[in-house]
Structures are given as C-alpha cells and as structure tokens.
Amino acid sequence: MSERIMVECVPNFSEGRDSRIIDAISSAVRSSEGVSLLDVDPGAGTNRTVYTFVGGPEEVLRAALAAARTARALIDMRRHSGAHPRMGALDVCPFIPVSGIGMEECAELSRRFGSALAAELGVPVYLYEKAASRPSRTSLADIRSGEYEGLAAKLADPEWAPDFGPAVFDPRWGATVTGAREFLVAYNVNLNTRDKKLANEVALNIREAGRAARAADGTMLKDSDGKAINVPGRLKAVRAIGWYIEEYRRAQVSINLTDYRTTPLHVVYETAKEEAEKLGLFVTGSELVGLAPLDVFRETGRHFLEKAGKSPGLSDRELVEIAVQSLGLDSVAPFEPERKVVEWAASVPGKLVSMKTRDFVDEVASDSPAPGGGSVAALAGAMGAALAAMVGNLTVGKKGYEGQAAVLSGMAIGAQDLKESLIRAVDEDTAAFDALMEASRLPKSTEAQKAARAARMREAGEGAILVPMATARSCFSALEACVAAARHGNRNSVSDAGVGALMAHAGLEGALLNVRINLASLGDADWAAALGAEAASLSERAGALEAEALAAADATISTL
Numbered sequence: 436m437s438e439r440i441m442v443e444c445v446p447n448f449s450e451g452r453d454s455r456i457i458d459a460i461s462s463a464v465r466s467s468e469g470v471s472l473l474d475v476d477p478g479a480g481t482n483r484t485v486y487t488f489v490g491g492p493e494e495v496l497r498a499a500l501a502a503a504r505t506a507r508a509l510i511d512m513r514r515h516s517g518a519h520p521r522m523g524a525l526d527v528c529p530f531i532p533v534s535g536i537g538m539e540e541c542a543e544l545s546r547r548f549g550s551a552l553a554a555e556l557g558v559p560v561y562l563y564e565k566a567a568s569r570p571s572r573t574s575l576a577d578i579r580s581g582e583y584e585g586l587a588a589k590l591a592d593p594e595w596a597p598d599f600g601p602a603v604f605d606p607r608w609g610a611t612v613t614g615a616r617e618f619l620v621a622y623n624v625n626l627n628t629r630d631k632k633l634a635n636e637v638a639l640n641i642r643e644a645g646r647a648a649r650a651a652d653g654t655m656l657k658d659s660d661g662k663a664i665n666v667p668g669r670l671k672a673v674r675a676i677g678w679y680i681e682e683y684r685r686a687q688v689s690i691n692l693t694d695y696r697t698t699p700l701h702v703v704y705e706t707a708k709e710e711a712e713k714l715g716l717f718v719t720g721s722e723l724v725g726l727a728p729l730d731v732f733r734e735t736g737r738h739f740l741e742k743a744g745k746s747p748g749l750s751d752r753e754l755v756e757i758a759v760q761s762l763g764l765d766s767v768a769p770f771e772p773e774r775k776v777v778e779w780a781a782s783v784p785g786k787l788v789s790m791k792t793r794d795f796v797d798e799v800a801s802d803s804p805a806p807g808g809g810s811v812a813a814l815a816g817a818m819g820a821a822l823a824a825m826v827g828n829l830t831v832g833k834k835g836y837e838g839q840a841a842v843l844s845g846m847a848i849g850a851q852d853l854k855e856s857l858i859r860a861v862d863e864d865t866a867a868f869d870a871l872m873e874a875s876r877l878p879k880s881t882e883a884q885k886a887a888r889a890a891r892m893r894e895a896g897e898g899a900i901l902v903p904m905a906t907a908r909s910c911f912s913a914l915e916a917c918v919a920a921a922r923h924g925n926r927n928s929v930s931d932a933g934v935g936a937l938m939a940h941a942g943l944e945g946a947l948l949n950v951r952i953n954l955a956s957l958g959d960a961d962w963a964a965a966l967g968a969e970a971a972s973l974s975e976r977a978g979a980l981e982a983e984a985l986a987a988a989d990a991t992i993s994t995l
Contacts, residue, residue: 439859441778441781442492442531442536442544443487443530443533444487444488444528444530444531445485445528446503446528447484447525447526447527448483448484448486448502448526449510449515449517449523450515451481451483452477456510457477459509460509461475461486463501463504464486464502466501471780474725475487478519480518481519482517482519492544495544496547496548500548500552502525506524507524507608513606522609522610523558523586523610523611524611525611526609526612527563527579527613528545529615529616530544530613530615531618534729538615539565542566542614542615543566544615545562545614546562546566553597554600559597559599559602559603560599560600560613561598561611561613563575564615565616566613566614568598572598579612586609616693617693617694619691620691620731621691621725622691622721622724623687623689624687624703624704624718625719625720625721625766627718629684629686631686634677635676635678636714638675638676638688638690641688641690641703641706641710642670642690643672644665644667648663648664670702671697672694672698673690674693675688675691695727695730699731699735699738700731700762701735701758701762704721718763720763722767723770726776727777729776732755732758733754736749736754736757736761739761740754740757741844746828746831746840746843746847747844748824748827748850749847750854755776756772785858785861787862804868805869806864806865807865808945808948809865809867809906809945809949810860810861810864810865812903812906812910812942812948812949813863813864813906813946814861815910816906816943817853817854819939820853820912822931822932822934822938823846823847823913823916823919824854824916825931826843826928826935827844827847827850829924829925829928830843830924830928831843831847836925839924842923843919843920843923846919846920853909856909857910857913860905860909867895867898867899870895870898871895871896871899874891874892874894893958896953897957899953900950900953900954903946903947903949904946904969907970910943910946910977911976911980913942914977916935917933917980917984918984921983921987921991922987926994929987929991932984933988936980940981943974943977947970951970954966
C-alpha cells in the first residue's frame with residue numbers, strides 16, 4: 436500500500452462574469468468521475484475564474500480536458516476584456532503534485548494534456564515551469580507577454596512556435612499554457628498595527644526578491660550598467676507585500692510560498708516574527724488563504740513539537756491541531772481542517788474504518804464474506820503500528836531517555852505512516868474482494884463475454900493478491916518498529932511494545948493467508964512463485980522479530 440496519489444489542477448478560464456459559462460465548466464469537472472472540485476473563484480474585474488480540483492492523475496487529466504471542451508464551445512476571446520493578463524480561453528492549466536506523485540510525473544501529465552488539447556481542439560499550446568521545453572519558456576509571464584492582442588504576431592515568429600498544435604492564430608480561443616509547478620501556499624501573517632508601511636517593511640525583509648539598495652541619503656544605487664542594485668530578502672521561494680485589511684482592523688504581511696519544501700511554513704512564520712520584533716511589532720497570528728497539502732501542516736506540527744522537546748511522531752490530526760495552535764491560524768476566522776487540508780477536503784472516508792468499533796465487529800461476524808480476514812489483518816497491523824508509535828511518543832522528552840530520542844522520534848513518525856497505510860488497507864482489501872466477486876458475476880454466454888470476463892477476473896485476482904501482500908509488507912515494518920520500541924522505549928510501556936509486536940505479526944500472517952489462497956489462480960506461474968517465496972521469507976523473518984520483541988519486553992519486565 437502506497438500513499439494515495441493525488442494531483443491538483445488549477446485551470447484559469449477567461450470568463451468571470453457570465454454565471455452560465457462558469458457553472459457549465461464547473462459541471463464538466465463535477466461530472467468527471469474520480470475528482471473533487473474544491474473551489475470555484477470567479478472575478479468580475481479580472482473576468483477570470485480559477486477552478487481547483489484534485490484526484491488521481493488520469494482522472495484529473497480527463498476532467499481538465501472535459502472543462503476545456505466546454506470552454507471551447509462557450510468562450511469567445513474576441514469579446515473578452517479584463518484586468519488580468521491573459522492569452523487564451525483556457526489561459527493557464529497547471530498540474531501540481533499533492534501526495535504520492537513527483538514533479539516530473541506531473542510535468543509529463545501536463546505534456547499529455549497539452550498534446551491531447553491541441554489534437555482535439557486544434558489550438559496552440561505552450562509548456563511552462565517544470566514542463567518547459569526550453570529555459571526561455573519557464574516563466575508564464577514571458578510566454579504570456581503581449582497577451583491575446585499580440586498573439587497573432589507571436590505565433591508568426593518561429594521562436595514562439597507552440598509546443599503542441601498549429602502555429603496559427605485562433606481568434607476565438609487564443610492559446611493555452613500548461614505545465615507543472617509546486618503547490619502555491621497563500622498565507623498572511625497578522626501584525627499588531629494598522630500601519631501598512633510597517634507591514635511592507637517586514638515583507639521586503641523576508642521575500643526572496645528583497646528591495647532596491649539605497650545610499651544613506653535614500654537615493655537608489657545602480658551598477659555600472661545603470662541597473663538598480665537589489666538586496667535579496669531572507670527567504671527563498673517567498674513573495675510578500677504588506678497591506679491593511681479593514682475587516683480585521685490590522686495590517687498583514689501577505690505571502691505566497693511558491694515552494695513550501697524549500698521554505699516551510701513555520702520558517703516563514705518565525706522569520707516574519709523576528710523581523711516584526713525588530714520594528715517593535717508583535718505577530719498576533721496568521722491566516723491560510725485557500726487550502727494547503729497535509730505535508731505543510733505535518734512539518735509545521737513536528738517542528739513545534741521538537742522545539743518543545745516532544746516527540747514529533749503524533750497522528751496527522753494531532754499534528755494539524757498543533758500547527759493551527761502554534762501559528763494562530765484561527766486568529767481572524769475559524770479554521771476548519773476538513774476544508775483547509777487538501778487531502779481531507781477531497782477524501783471520501785472508507786466505509787469500514789468510519790464505523791464504530793462494535794458495528795465493525797458485528798459486520799465481520801455477519802453472514803457476508805466481506806469484510807473478512809484481509810480487512811481484519813490490516814486492522815491488526817494498524818493497531819501494532821499505533822502501539823509502536825505510542826511507546827515512542829511516551830519516551831521522547833522523558834528524563835533518562837535523551838540518548839534514544841532521535842531513534843524513537845524517527846520510529847514514531849514511520850509508525851504513524853504505517854498506521855495510516857494499514858487503515859486504508861482495511862477498506863482496500865474488502866474493495867479488492869468485491870471487485871473479484873463482481874468479475875465472477877459477469878456474463879459468459881458468448882465468446883466475447885467470456886474473454887471480457889476472463890480479463891476482468893485476472894485483473895481482480897491480481898488485486899486480491901497485491902492488496903494483502905502490501906498489508907503483509909507494512910505489518911513487517913510495523914514489527915520492526917515494535918522491536919525498536921521494546922528495546923529502546925520507556926520501560927513502563929514495554930508491555931505495549933510487546934502487544935504491538937503480537938498484533939503486527941498476527942496481521943502479517945493473516946494477510947499472507949489471503950495471499951496464499953489466491954496464488955493458485957494467478958495466471959503468471961513465475962510471478963506466483965516469486966510472491967510465494969516472498970511470503971515464506973516474510974513469515975520466517977517475522978517470527979524472529981516477534982520473538983526478539985517479546986524477549987526484550989520480558990527482560991525489561993523482569994527488572995521492574
């Protein structure tokens with residue numbers, strides 16, 4: 436089981452006034468299976484609407500193309516005017532990695548989108564940012580220079596031949612820019628002042644672009660070529676300005692994090708706080724505009740826990756809560772994690788893991804074959820990982836265990852990830868079984884039906900093996916975490932480490948039973964043999980790990 440693969444797509448369409456068109460594009464996205472439309476932000480002055488939706492790579496690609504088809508029929512750039520720079524009906528369409536996927540994969544996704552868009556609609560398409568075909572096309576502003584009105588001349592220049600589609604001016608559509616970029620986090624830091632100039636002073640000091648260098652008398656300094664000399668700010672991948680918000684009756688430092696991995700959110704907050712204090716100001720909290728990936732909150736929560744000498748290996752829910760409290764994200768408006776964390780806003784909770792404990796146990800005990808042993812095995816493994824994390828969290832920060840803090844902090848973080856993966860597997864295992872049952876019920880009266888059914892059976896059969904195999908691998912890793920907890924953890928919690936090892940081992944063996952019962956139906960004999968060998972190896976090594984964890988626990992208990 437891997438982390439859920441999620442891509443964000445943020446297409447900007449050149450229509451922000453006609454609700455009929457705006458709603459039609461929204462409907463095209465909503466009707467695309469497998470995506471969640473998180474936000475629709477129209478602007479009358481800019482005459483532009485920004486849509487935000489997320490999903491798996493293929494689902495997001497289909498939704499983006501569906502939205503573009505709708506725009507093709509409804510938007511006419513010959514009648515467009517607005518304050519925002521633009522060059523096409525679908526002006527820009529970035530693909531952004533959220534979880535389980537890398538930047539290059541999103542860049543390739545944007546190339547596929549650009550190729551398909553050009554082929555289907557016959558329009559020129561340019562690539563930018565991480566998907567740019569050449570350095571001169573990295574910047575969106577450079578590609579869009581001259582805008583729609585100058586596009587005909589640009590297309591006539593061989594240097595500006597589109598990456599996909601004809602180098603022909605389409606007056607109704609214009610041109611589209613697509614690519615891949617990092618998630619942009621819009622974030623405001625609140626100050627205890629109404630003075631916009633002071634807020635802007637903080638912004639100039641922290642933003643990457645910095646400010647113009649000036650002499651003692653205030654005149655701007657220039658180099659030998661007559662160009663202004665710039666003094667960079669403190670933070671990479673950060674843009675910022677100062678402004679005053681009447682609604683809040685305070686000034687803010689308005690910030691865009693263009694790469695939160697280069698400069699994390701907590702670094703921005705604490706740097707802004709330092710610069711504010713130099714001016715005699717105080718930071719009174721902050722505000723997240725829109726949504727941010729879960730990793731933004733995880734890293735922030737872990738930073739503040741480590742700063743306080745606590746274990747960073749808490750659950751995602753707790754990490755988000757710590758981040759909200761530490762940054763004061765609820766200082767100007769209520770902060771709703773279910774709407775602010777991208778993955779949570781887009782998630783559909785698993786039916787089984789959303790049940791109360793008694794209801795789940797009753798469902799297992801019913802006369803239905805699913806949920807069955809595979810789901811129970813995953814749950815057992817999740818409980819084992821959770822106990823390992825608990826021991827780590829009860830150890831880090833305790834007197835006498837200073838030397839174990841680094842090892843157990845890392846273990847607890849890893850155990851939390853395993854726990855989440857195994858929790859997802861509770862529903863994934865039942866879904867895999869259901870898919871197998873659905874395939875078995877397909878008609879088989881004709882040769883075509885038999886072939887289609889056989890193909891579906893093979894696909895579903897592989898899923899019924901791969902899901903429990905992934906569960907077994909995760910349970911093995913959870914066992915390793917329990918060994919570390921038993922050997923290095925808080926002596927008063929060593930029994931919990933032992934119980935965790937028993938649960939993780941039970942989950943592993945249960946998952947492997949589900950693998951073995953389905954191996955015979957696998958069409959590929961070599962693959963079946965390889966999986967069988969891996970299963971036998973996992974079982975043998977897991978037995979040794981369980982014994983090691985229990986021996987360590989017993990040795991500690993005997994000295995208490």
